[in-house]
Amino acid sequence: MPVHQLPPLALPESAYDAKRKQYQSIEIMHLLDQHAPKDTTRILGIADLDLCIPMLSFLFGQAQLDGRVALVSLSRLRQEFYGLPAHNELLRERLTKEVLHEMGHTFGLVHCLEQQCAMSLSTHIGMVDAKAEQYCSRCGLQLAQRVASLNGGV
Amino acid sequence: MKKNWPILVVDDEDVMCESMAAWLREDGYRVETAPNGQKAIELTTATDYAICFVDLKMPGGMDGIETMMEIHRARPDASVIIITAYATVDTAIQAMKEGAQEYIVKPCNPQEISMLVSRILKLKKLQSENAILRKKLTRQYRHHDIITKNPRMQEILSLTQEVASLRSTVLIRGESGTGKELVARAVHFSGSRADKPFIVVSCAALTETLLESELFGYERGAFTGANGQAKGKFELANGGTIFLDEIGDISPKLQADLLRVLQERRFYRVGGTEEVQVDVRVIAATNKNLPQEVQQGRFREDLYYRLNVIEIRLPALRERREDIPLLAEHFVQRISSELGKEVQGLSPAALKVLMAHDWPGNVRELENVIERAIVTCRNGMLDEPDFSWLQRGGSRENWEIPDVSLGELERRAIVAALERKHGNVKEASAALGIDRSTLYDKLKRYEIAH
Numbered sequence: 001m002p003v004h005q006l007p008p009l010a011l012p013e014s015a016y017d018a019k020r021k022q023y024q025s026i027e028i029m030h031l032l033d034q035h036a037p038k039d040t041t042r043i044l045g046i047a048d049l050d051l052c053i054p055m056l057s058f059l060f061g062q063a064q065l066d067g068r069v070a071l072v073s074l075s076r077l078r079q080e081f082y083g084l085p086a087h088n089e090l091l092r093e094r095l096t097k098e099v100l101h102e103m104g105h106t107f108g109l110v111h112c113l114e115q116q117c118a119m120s121l122s123t124h125i126g127m128v129d130a131k132a133e134q135y136c137s138r139c140g141l142q143l144a145q146r147v148a149s150l151n152g153g154v
Numbered sequence: 155m156k157k158n159w160p161i162l163v164v165d166d167e168d169v170m171c172e173s174m175a176a177w178l179r180e181d182g183y184r185v186e187t188a189p190n191g192q193k194a195i196e197l198t199t200a201t202d203y204a205i206c207f208v209d210l211k212m213p214g215g216m217d218g219i220e221t222m223m224e225i226h227r228a229r230p231d232a233s234v235i236i237i238t239a240y241a242t243v244d245t246a247i248q249a250m251k252e253g254a255q256e257y258i259v260k261p262c263n264p265q266e267i268s269m270l271v272s273r274i275l276k277l278k279k280l281q282s283e284n285a286i287l288r289k290k291l292t293r294q295y296r297h298h299d300i301i302t303k304n305p306r307m308q309e310i311l312s313l314t315q316e317v318a319s320l321r322s323t324v325l326i327r328g329e330s331g332t333g334k335e336l337v338a339r340a341v342h343f344s345g346s347r348a349d350k351p352f353i354v355v356s357c358a359a360l361t362e363t364l365l366e367s368e369l370f371g372y373e374r375g376a377f378t379g380a381n382g383q384a385k386g387k388f389e390l391a392n393g394g395t396i397f398l399d400e401i402g403d404i405s406p407k408l409q410a411d412l413l414r415v416l417q418e419r420r421f422y423r424v425g426g427t428e429e430v431q432v433d434v435r436v437i438a439a440t441n442k443n444l445p446q447e448v449q450q451g452r453f454r455e456d457l458y459y460r461l462n463v464i465e466i467r468l469p470a471l472r473e474r475r476e477d478i479p480l481l482a483e484h485f486v487q488r489i490s491s492e493l494g495k496e497v498q499g500l501s502p503a504a505l506k507v508l509m510a511h512d513w514p515g516n517v518r519e520l521e522n523v524i525e526r527a528i529v530t531c532r533n534g535m536l537d538e539p540d541f542s543w544l545q546r547g548g549s550r551e552n553w554e555i556p557d558v559s560l561g562e563l564e565r566r567a568i569v570a571a572l573e574r575k576h577g578n579v580k581e582a583s584a585a586l587g588i589d590r591s592t593l594y595d596k597l598k599r600y601e602i603a604h
Contacts, residue, residue, distance in 0.1 A: 020261070026173040053173030055207075055237070057261040065179040110182030121181065123265035 001147070009035055009045075022052040025062045029069045041150055042068050042106050044099065050075040060122055061098045063105035070102035076125060094125075096133045104139065107146040112139050159204035159275050160184040164194040164221060165237070166212045174207065181268070191216030195224045202229060204278050205255075205271060210238035210245060219252050226253050231281075233274050300336055301484050304474035310337065310466055317464050318345030323416065325401075325461045326439040328468030330588045331518030334439035335397060337466060341437060342395040350394030353387045357408075358400035358595035365408060367424045376425025388421060388432050395435045400591045401461065402442030402453060413457045436461070441592065471513040471520060478508050481517060485524040486536065497528050503538040511544060515587025522584050565600040568593070577604055 015027035028047060036043040051059045051073040061072035077094040079087045100118035112119035115127075117136035122128045135143060161183045163174045171187035178185045186201070188194040190212055198206070206225055210218035222234040235256045236249040246257045256270060300311060317324060318341050326334045335354065342352045360368055367376070371386030387396055404412065415421045416436060420429045438461045447453035471478065482500055490497040500508070504527075513519050527540040556563070567586065575581035583593040597604055 024169060024173070026169050026176070052261060053177060054167065054170040055174045055260050055262070056177065056264050056267065058264070059177075062173070062176060063180065064176065105180050111180060121268060123263070123268055 001150075004037070004040075006035065006037075006043075011049075017052065020052060021050070022058070023047070023049045025051040025053055025059055025071055025073075029062065029064070029071050032069050032071065036068065040068070042070065042103065044103060045069075045071040046074065046095070046099075047071060048074045060128065061102040063102040065105050065110070066108040067106055070099075070106050072098045072102055077128070082125065090129075093133060094128050097128055097131050098122075100133065100135065101131075104135065104143060107143050109135075109139050109142060112136055114138075159278065160186065160201055161271075162186050162188060162194065162197060162201075162203040162206040164188045164191070164206060164212075164218075165209040166190060167209075170209065177264075178271070181271075183271075190214075191218075191221035191224065194221050195228065198225045198232065199228050203232060205274055206232055206234045208234055208236055210236050210249070211240075219249060222249070222254060223252060233278070235270070235274075300333065300340060301480050302474065302477050303480060304469070304477050306469050307474060307477070310468065311340070313464075313466060314340045315344055317341060320345075320464075321433075321435050322463040323435070323461050324437045324464045324466060325444075326437065326466045326468065327444070328439075328441065329470050329514075329516055330441050330592045331516030332468040332470060333517055334441075334468060335399060337468065338395070338397045338437040338439060342397075342435075347394045347435060351391050352395050352397065353391040354397045354399060355387050356399045356591035356594070358403040358591040358598070360594075362405040362408060365404065366411065369408075370411070370421050370423055371426075371430075372424035373426040376423070380425065383423070386423065388415065388434055389430060391434045392432045393434075395437055398436065398438040400440060400595060401438040402440035402444055402447055403591075403595050406454070409454045409457050413454060413460060416457075416460045471516040475509060478513075478520065479505055481520055482508055482524060485521050486528065489521075489525050489528050493525075493528060495528055495531070496534055497531055498535050501535055501537045504536045504541055507538055507541045507544060518584075518589060519587035522587060561600070564596065565602065568596055568600065568602060572602070572604055579604060 009031060012027060012031060015023045017024055028045060032043050032045045053059060058076060059073065060076060063070035072095065074095065075081060077091055077098065079085060079090060097118050104119045109119050111121040114120060114136040115130055116132045117139055118131055118134060119139045120131055161178055163171050163185060165171050166189055175185040175187050186197055188197055192215060208218045208221050212218060218236050222236065225232050225234055233255040235258060236254045237258055237260055238245060239260055249257045255274060302308060314337060324341060326337055328334050339352060342348065355368060357365060367386065369386050369388055371384050371389055372380050374380055374382050411421065419433065420431050422429060444453055444458055448455045448458050482505065486497055486499055523544055527536050531540050571582040571585045575585060579590055579593055583590045586593065
């Protein structure tokens, strides 16, 4: 599938929650949606920001289920967030897993009960590390069917 | 599976509704949102949400607690989780007091919410499975009450299943003790009215006036002692089934009243001027030969045809002898466990005695005979000697028959049974091998005071 990289986007002030010192993911997702080129079927944002929603204290990422927008935060994937030395290889692994996860949602996949599957729910960093950088066979098959039904690129 | 458990998020802030819904949808739930209490009530009336997340503070109109109370009015089993940004002990206590399942302070950890949702849904799933199993069990139990391998009885059981969900009147005919009420229950509990009342009226047990007020209820002052309005059995059975046992014994006036109810599903309470409308299925039973009663002018022909829409004729136990061992074993197991007495079963010789008996009192007589044998049994297995009294009773040459009419003989047997049982009608009817309503009928007929 063809993939295009867009230049960085300026964040709207409304996305920042000064009280929580975090960014409201829903605002950033709206921004991504507005900036997605016309022929794009999916748009993925990678933000080096600590994301949240009003109800939850943080998010590793968020996506529109069966929609076109996905967003992943680097902030809590970094070892430095937990007071540890930087580890680029681990960050890349974690980012891959979260991208697979959020993109899976945009293709209609919901959380998988298979702990090793990239689609399993992660509510803390240990759960992200426990996952593999791939989908389980069931989620993989479901995703392949959905991708095959698409005509456009990502 | 999660799609079967819809979730509602109620908050005046769009961003809260939208983000929470998106997060829950990723988990596979069907999520709807409402910006205020009014909309939430509307949605709740239409959909049975498994969980409702409701924000405590919503400006204008209903707050979270009021919204929760209204949701509970429409859906008493809904699990409401109250959300607030400002935790105070007072509001938490108030929310829980008013029926909130949980009280959470935003923002909270994703793990906390995830665990909370799965815990509530696990409980909901168990509750729903429990309800389904209970329903199934009730239905099975009702049918398992009728034990038979007799082809005619099996046909009757299939017929009860077929007619269970219809509203048509059923007339069950059979000798006393053949299980007419059991079949009526099987019809009721297998159909769509199973969770509605099943009301039994023994028509032979009451005088005409008593039966009239029993069936149709009465208004205050309708007769001496009517100090207030009372609902009759027809009203109590509304939505369900009324079982009119010994229908062949009702007076001509009540036959006319009953015909009207069957035709119009409406009646007046005794002393009342306002019509009462009911949706009741009628199942009637009799041990009398109703066509003969009609011929002899004792029973209204039109009522007979109204009642006889679906007729079930129950065979006497002597016509289904192959069921005697099955029934006997069933009664041994049930009664020995009820009485707390260890009895293993029946010996072949005992079974032979039971098979040879004619059972004029049918299944009820067999049940009573087994009970008596269990009570007196001493060695953990019912054997021939435990039924020796039955053989003696059944041996005609040992009888000393006084030179009186058959009716007089019956009258004397009833008086003797009542004396032996100190006037207790239930025990006397069991000893005579007939049901209570039949005994009441005979007490009336022979004018025996009790």
